[in-house]
Amino acid sequence: MSYVPLERLIDKSNGSMFKLVIMVSKRALELAEGAPKLMDAPPEIKVTTLAMQEIANNLVEFGKSRQKAE
Numbered sequence: 001m002s003y004v005p006l007e008r009l010i011d012k013s014n015g016s017m018f019k020l021v022i023m024v025s026k027r028a029l030e031l032a033e034g035a036p037k038l039m040d041a042p043p044e045i046k047v048t049t050l051a052m053q054e055i056a057n058n059l060v061e062f063g064k065s066r067q068k069a070e
Helices: 006-013 017-032 047-056
Strands: none
Touching (some): 006 017, 006 047, 017 047
């Protein structure tokens, strides 16, 4: 469950490796800061791997801005 093929991910970022890296890193940071997981995963899985799996399963979309409530 820890390997996510690059071919499944690159299409999610409109073909841009840079956008993919940014998207994965932002989601991994959210997870590391305590954001809820969007899919079931064992507790020992790393946040970067989980972020890639969530993106590959279309649970996270690129370009959707979220604003924090003040």
